[in-house]
Amino acid sequence: MEELRKNLHNDTDSKSTNEEEKLEYLEFLKKKIEYHLVLEKYKNLCYSSLGKEYLDSLHPYNVDAQQELSYVAELCDFVRANGYPPADAFIDVRHILQKVADGLLVDGEEFLLLLRFLLGVKSLREMFKNQRLLVLQNSVVNLVLKIGNYDEIIERIKQVIDENGKIKDSASLLLKNIRNEYAETLREIRKRVERFISQHQHLLQEATYTIKNDRYVLPIKANERGKLKGIVHGSSSSGSTLYFEPEELIPLNDKLRILTEEEAKEVARILRELTSKVFDRLQSLLGDIEVLKRLDGLFAKARYVIEKGAQIIIPGGNYLKLSKAKHPLIPEDKVVPIDIELPTDKLGIVITGPNTGGKTVSLKTIALSIILARSGFPVLAGESSRIPNYDVYVDIGDSQNILENLSTFSGHIVNIVRALKLADENSIVLIDELGSGTDPYEGSAIALGIIEELIARRIKFIVTTHLTPVKLYSMSHDKLITASMEFDPETLSPKYRILMNIPGASHAFEIAQKYGLDESILQRAKEHLDEEHVRIDELIKSLNRHISELEERKRELENTLREYQRQKREFEEKYKLLKIKKMEEFDKELREVYKDIQKAKRDLQITLQSKNTESEQLIKKRLKEIEGEVKHIEEVQEKLEKVFYETALSDEEKNIGVGDYVKLIDGTAVGKVIDIKGSKVIVDFNGIKLEVKPEKLKRVATKNIVTSASSQTKPEITNEKRIATKVYSSPLMKNEIDVRGMTVEEAIEKLDEFIDQLLMSDFTTGYIIHGKGTGKLATGIWNYLRHDKRIKNYRFGRPDEGGVGVTVIEI
Known part of the structure; x- marks a missing residue:
């Protein structure tokens, strides 16, 4: 044991x-890959120091990246629909709460700042609470709604503190009386001062008063002191003026001082009482500030996604794929996105190419993308990117260290040894210029030894190198991928892109020639190269040139595809808007027709009541006109339902053939299509054959069993019956009603009661949530609203109100 x-x-x-x-x-x-500079980009999007502290605290070993990034995704949807929350919700008031915790008195201006904070928090809660489109189990919503309700403190601060941070007279009855008495005393003092000045103006240096030691005094001539009774409170620097308190002002000044002290005591008492209220909720406030700290950081990440075009990539698996990845510190107009892929069946990538080609920046971009994603940050990469949950170990940049007496080569080895000590199968090692800084022959041998060690231990890695033996080794090993940095052979300049599965040439001779090295020197240098090396290098250059051309063509095709997809989305959106507009036009047409019918009915009534009308010919004519109008309404109604049908159902649901199972779009019974005759579909509903128009049907995947009870049609509820059986419920608490899942008749019955309650409430606008579905329910509701004189106006909801799934009414 x-x-x-x-x-x-x-x-x-x-x-x-x-x-x-x-x-x-x-x-x-983090120092090697300049993580802290990148982090500033996110921190600059925070509302306050709260969010910055939160972002500073995150790292791969203390954060659930999946949960964190899920929160960010939810907030992105929230912001796009509702905008950003109030900044006041994230004011850092911890210094005020610390005073409360220490038993110190919080002053009026500090309470004013605390009020702004609490009102901001309340607005934040209301924004989330009122979101009908957000699912209740949404984790961010739950996070926000856990924040406490501080209405009691808010109301008390409003009662006590004015907009300038001063204590209101109405804060307490005693304070009001004190201040009233103070104002009355002050008026009496000024009244007596004016009388004194008018009576003794010849004794005064100036016909005014001043304040000395918090007492009202008058400036008299020094040589006139003996003519007056009172107290001298000082003199001017020349001594010619004395600041004199007349005897008659002494009791009033004394009273002012006493009232001032009483006011200060009462103000202190009120502030103590208010501070005590905050103290009672101190732990709750401190806990909520931790939630707000996190929310501030999460909103900053959401802003980064929306404003920078970053992607939310949840790390996991063993597949590294970065598509269109950008280094966050390079300006948008200069950065060149990289694409790199290390599949699960491969262990490493060897990147070759000329100097200044972008190899170091590429390695830093890879390292940053992994560390940021694992710390719960969105990254600048394409949607198809995949990031493994790997620890990252690096040897990037110049590792020379004068203080430790390390050469460049020694510095590289120290970093590599440290990486090999800590790395395992759940790691990726990134090494820049592997084998450099020493003799190329020996450097190649060491580089190959390091690569073989990484392969033997099944540690993923990406290395860059110039060494030909390393290139050849990677090209022949089935667990390695050879890549290169794209280079323009015409301009002899790098393109900073990675070409996968292609080795790179160093282009040393071409670059040397470009920068002025003498041709004769270059020719002598070439004589020192063996034929095999020259042949391989030329082959690689030719391959690079062809691949570069193909990559350029590929990028052009991708740009064309993106433009096509953009136009496709734009046309689909316009088509959707046109459908909605078309529905609204049909509805307008119906309303006009109904007006004509009402007019026709009135004319008919007048005709019937007319004593001069003995012939039935006119009556028959009017009835025929009304019948024509009704028929027109039915036609327009059919058009409207058809547009709803085309908008709501997918092509798969509308594509009906013989043998398919279908159901009526406003019913539950499932039948089988046995024939199609012209514009009618013959459906067998358990032995009952019906002819149905296609737009009345919806194709279903499997045959569902529906009980006869559930498929029975409910009798129509007339307006008279509905009025007679109406029961008024409690006062309306919210101005919305959800009728999804109901039949048209059920929905109208609920809607009628809702409108009555809306009329008796303080609301002038109501929201009817009917969903998109087949459009049958929405059509029935609009038909009902069209006849309801209580309704001033109605329309589909805007995108932030639910779109065509919601109808907005005005009473």
Whole structure:
């Protein structure tokens, strides 16, 4: 047992040490890839220091990246639909709460700032609480709605503090009385001062008063002091003026001082009481600030997605794929996106190519993308990107260290040794210029040894190199991928893109020639190259040239495809809007027709009541006109239902053939299509054959069994019956009604009661949530609203109100 305890203790110590090493290495890694500079890009989008602190705290070992990025995705949808929350919700008031915790008095201006914060928090809660389109189990909604309700504190601060941070007279009855008495005393003092000035103007240096030691005094001539009774409170620097308090002002000044002290005591008492109310909710406030700290950081990430075009990529698996990945520190107009892919069946990538081709930036982009995603940040990459949940170890940049007496080569080796010590199968090692800084022959051997060690331990890696033996090794190994940095042979300039499965040439001679090295020197240099090396290099250059041309063509095709997809989305949106407009035009036409019918009915009534009309010919004519109008309404109604049908159902649901199972779009019974005759479909509903128009049917995947009880048609409810059986419920708490899943008759019955309640409430606008579905329910509701004189106006909801799934009414 003792041995077991020792082993457990050793395992715990080992685990703790390993975590400490990883955290220590993480700080080294962040410096190497300039993570802190990148983090500033996200922090600049925070509302306050709260969010910045939260973002600072995140790293791969203390965050659930999947949950964090899911929150960010939800907030992106929220912001696109509703905009950003109020900034006041994220004011940092922790210094005020610290005063409360320390038992110190919070002053009026601080309470004013606290009020702004609490009102902002309330608005934030209301924004989420009122979102009909958000699912209730949405985790961000739950996170926000856990924030406390501070209405009691808000109301008390409003009662006590004015807009300038001063205590209101109405804060307490005693304070009001004190201030009233103070104002009355002050008026009496000024009244007596004016009387004194008028009576003793010849004794005064100036016909005015001043305040000394919080007392009202008058400036009299020094040589006139003996003529007056009172107290001298000082003199001017020349001594010619004395600041004199007449005897008659002494009791009033004393009273002012007493009232001032009483006011200060009462103000302090009121502030203490208010501070006490905050203290009672202190723990709740501190807990909510931690939630707000996180929300501020999450909104900053959402803003980064929306404004920077970043993608939310949840890390996982063993597949690394970066599509259109950008380095966050390179300006948008200069950055060149990279594409790189390391599948699960491969272990490493060897990238070759000339200097200044972008290899180092590419490695930093890869490292940043992985660390950011694992820390719960969106990254600048394409939607198809995949990021593994790997630890990252690097040797990037110049590793020369004068203080530690390390050469460039030694510095590289120190970094690689450290990476090999910590890395395992759940890691990726990124090495820049592997084997450089020493003799190329020996450097190649060391580089190959390191690569073989990584392969043997099944550690994923990406390395860059100039060394030909490493290129040849990677080309012949089935677990490695050879890649290169794209280079323009015409301009002899890099394109900063990665070409997968293609080795790269160094282009050393071409670059040397471009920058002025003498041709004779280059010719002598070429004589030192063996024929095999020259042949391989020329082959690689030719291959690079062809691949570069293909890549350029590929990019052109991708741009064309993106433009096509953009236009397709634009046309689909316009088509959708045109359908909605068409529905509204049909509805307008119906309303006009109904007006004509009403007019016709009135004319008919007048005709019937007319004593001068003995012939029935005119009556028959009017009836015929009305019948024509009704027929017209039915035609327009049919058009409207057809447009709803075309808009709501998918092509698969509308594509009906013989043998398919279908159901009526406003019913539940399922039948089988046995024949199609012209514009009619013959459907067998369990032995009952019906002829139905196609737009009345919806194709279903399987035959569902529906009980006869559920398929019975409910009797129509007339307006008279509905009025007679109406029961008024409690006062309307919210101005919306959800009728999804109801039949038209059920919905209208509920809607009629809802409109009555709306009329008796303070609301002037109501929201009817009927969903998109087949459009039958929405059509029935619009038919009903069209005849209801209580309704001033109605329309489809805007996108932020639910679109065509919601009808907005005005009463």
